[in-house]
Amino acid sequence: MxxxxxxxxxxxxxxxxxxxxxxxxxxxxxxxxxxxxxxxxxxxxxxxxxxxxxxxxxxxxxxxxxxxxxxxxxxxxxxxxxxxxxxxxxxxxxxxxxxxxxxxxxxxxxxxxxxxxxxxxxxxxxxxxxxxxxFRKDMFKSKRKPVDEIWSGEPVTGVTDIVRFAPSACNTQPWFVEHIGDEIKVFRYKKFGKRGIMPVAQVVYYNQIDIGIFLCFMNLCLIHNNIAYDIEINNDSGCDNEMTLTAVYKLLR
Incomplete structure (x- = not known):
């Protein structure tokens, strides 16, 4: 990092x-x-x-x-x-x-x-x-979900608008973030019926990889903006729920 x-x-x-x-x-x-x-x-x-x-x-x-x-x-x-x-x-x-x-x-x-x-x-x-x-000249022209589709609660300057550009399988962007107080929860989000060209049996598999990519972006952004944090990783067993808790960040600023 x-x-x-x-x-x-x-x-x-x-x-x-x-x-x-x-x-x-x-x-x-x-x-x-x-x-x-x-x-x-x-x-x-x-x-x-x-x-x-x-x-x-x-x-x-x-x-x-x-x-x-x-x-x-x-x-x-x-x-x-x-x-x-x-x-x-x-x-x-x-x-x-x-x-x-x-x-x-x-x-x-x-x-x-x-x-x-x-x-x-x-x-x-x-x-x-x-x-x-x-290579990419203007990342912000990339097709990504708007902030209000992936983030609930107060945005974090320098983080919220950057993490959404993490790559994902078939651009499914399978993540949702809740920010309450000094706590940020990251969920693996599976919108039913949205899987691009992926076989249905492989969606959860690849979306678990995707959420790891997203956490890499999240950590890089927090570090770059000098926001200290602790992170707790939740065990994701690969269930097919709409929302699966992946990580909980405690911001230490």
Missing amino acids: NNVNYEMIFKRKSFHLFRNIGNKKISQQELYEIEETYRNLTPLILDIKTKIKIVPASQTSCKRGQEYSILFYSEKKDNYLQNIGYLGEQLELYLVSNNIGTLWFGIGKTEEPVFDGLDFVIMIAISKIDNEQK
Whole structure:
């Protein structure tokens, strides 16, 4: 969690197809640094073992023109999906800071569903981008829910209007926040009938990853705005309720 990652919130975009991105390639040194960076990230849940493996595009079912795919593996423990979303988003923002384009690819399959005893969770497709201008120029033009659809209570300056730009599967934006006094509650929100192109059986799975991504944005915004906090993570068992409590923040200002 650092200010560079926060700044990349405004630059990142999903490269749904890696076209017209130039001829630059990700170097072997950059691949090494990606793996080293991941090993030094702070997880959401401390006692869950995770690993990444970077493979050529040809070794996965993702065919979006990328050079490589980063495969995320994890133990299957409580909140492991949220933890992967949290770690993966930190890594994505690091990649963006190095002009590496990204795409969270939820439905992708790999030739190696188990790696070092850990189960495959999700992948991020990546390619080097030759020009910074091919990233997002104005985040606020992105299609996102208005604040009043995701936030109840007094807004937090520098936080409320930024966290809503977190990426999510099929842009479902499955979160809702309640701010009362010095407490912020974050819920995984499932609006019935709204799932984009996701198979109905996979909505909860991917939305749990999404909420981990959202918590990464929330933490980055609070830190950037010098708002001290304690956070308590609630166990999300993957129920299909409309609202599932994910995290409770206690603001210490």
